[in-house]
Amino acid sequence: MISIPAHTLNDGTALPALGLGTWPMDDAEAEQAVRGALETGYRLVDSAVNYRNETGVGLGITRSGVPREEIVVTTKLPGRHHGYEETLASFEESRRRLGLDYVDLYLIHWPLPRVDRYADSWRAMIKLREDGLVRSIGVSNFTAGHIERLEKETGVLPSVNQIELHPLFPQEELRRFHAAKGIVVESWSPLGRGSGLLADPAVTAVARAHGVTPAQAVLRWHTQLGAVPIPKSSDPERQRANLDVFGFELDGAELAAIGGGARRRLGGDPEVHEEF
Numbered sequence: 001m002i003s004i005p006a007h008t009l010n011d012g013t014a015l016p017a018l019g020l021g022t023w024p025m026d027d028a029e030a031e032q033a034v035r036g037a038l039e040t041g042y043r044l045v046d047s048a049v050n051y052r053n054e055t056g057v058g059l060g061i062t063r064s065g066v067p068r069e070e071i072v073v074t075t076k077l078p079g080r081h082h083g084y085e086e087t088l089a090s091f092e093e094s095r096r097r098l099g100l101d102y103v104d105l106y107l108i109h110w111p112l113p114r115v116d117r118y119a120d121s122w123r124a125m126i127k128l129r130e131d132g133l134v135r136s137i138g139v140s141n142f143t144a145g146h147i148e149r150l151e152k153e154t155g156v157l158p159s160v161n162q163i164e165l166h167p168l169f170p171q172e173e174l175r176r177f178h179a180a181k182g183i184v185v186e187s188w189s190p191l192g193r194g195s196g197l198l199a200d201p202a203v204t205a206v207a208r209a210h211g212v213t214p215a216q217a218v219l220r221w222h223t224q225l226g227a228v229p230i231p232k233s234s235d236p237e238r239q240r241a242n243l244d245v246f247g248f249e250l251d252g253a254e255l256a257a258i259g260g261g262a263r264r265r266l267g268g269d270p271e272v273h274e275e276f
């Protein structure tokens, strides 16, 4: 079994340095993929209400036989449930579907600034953490401005911001902000899903030099930046390879070569993207 390093979050809890993404798995696929991944050594799993696979993720966890306390289970609040009471109710539904006593990491999926209720949701998440139902609270797709507002209104910073991050969209400025605030960045679409990134000559050259796959080179790039990638794979062999990225080191020139490509967003812009 592969064992992986961990970050210590600003609330004192541990976050594995790499995890498993589960979108767009359905319940049946998620159960199998999560169970297999946990057996391989994954200890961080990423789900969301809007993936509609929390039930499968929960079954994968309980049927894996891996002690619950070793696993960091993540789920996310959807846009349609923003608001204080709505967040508390939505969380309870998530917890029920997952079949767990507590959730390790609970994130606001998107800020929806035009709806303007994310700060109310944040207050509810603080309460959930105080009540011991959630270990760590964070956000996803938040800009520096959104996070500064949470800090100003509540005095509580997120532990994690899960953002689109990959070599085509390296987000230097936002990463600097997070480093200064002590917030760990998780990278979604870390392999640049569907973009051709893994066939990029800069990536394949670095991979060849280390005798690893292009995906492993890209995932190592993330971990050396201090970001936590959550690659999705339903394939046991790719899951294993994606986790096995801590036995080699890229030098500065290789990190720059991998991250030096086009600045290209694959997903939505948090200032305007609306997902309910």
Ligand SMILES: NC(=O)c1ccc[n+]([C@@H]2O[C@H](COP(=O)([O-])OP(=O)(O)OC[C@H]3O[C@@H](n4cnc5c(N)ncnc54)[C@H](OP(=O)(O)O)[C@@H]3O)[C@@H](O)[C@H]2O)c1
Binding pocket: 020, 021, 022, 023, 024, 046, 047, 109, 140, 141, 162, 163, 187, 188, 189, 190, 191, 192, 193, 194, 198, 213, 215, 216, 230, 231, 232, 233, 234, 235, 238, 239, 241, 242, 267
């Ligand atoms: N917070 C957000 O708004 C947000 C948005 C998007 C995604 N996410 C999260 O981030 C996770 C990852 O992002 P993503 O799924 O968009 O993209 P990704 O992880 O960059 O790419 C996933 C794709 O790459 C393939 N793949 C995986 N490992 C591979 C390897 N070693 N070699 C070649 N292909 C490989 C997978 O296919 P196989 O399954 O066949 O291996 C899948 O088609 C999601 O699952 C989700 O949990 C969050």
